[in-house]
Amino acid sequence: MTTMTLQVPEALEKEHDETVRLIAAKLYEAGKLSLGQAAEMCGVEKRDFPAILAQFDVNYIQYTYEDVLADVARING
Secondary structure (H helix, E strand, C coil): CCCCCCCCCHHHHHHHHHHHHHHHHHHHHCCCCCHHHHHHHHCCCHHHHHHHHHHCCCCCCCCCHHHHHHHHHHHHC
16 A cells, blocks of 8 residues: 545544545445455455445445446346
8 A cells, every 4th residue: 555645624633534434435436446455445354344335325336237237238148
């Protein structure tokens, strides 16, 4: 991992861990981080990260409607 410096309002200073979890969850949701990478960013085990996702209403399984259609098309040949 690399270190990034992010300037945030002072109001978030006490919410450091929560802010990191939010950013990790949203990057996972956007497909920018794998589950393992996002968990590592939060300092938790992979098996514990889905609970963090739930806190921010992020689905654990990133399976879109388009993915379903593509799978159905593949199955139907």
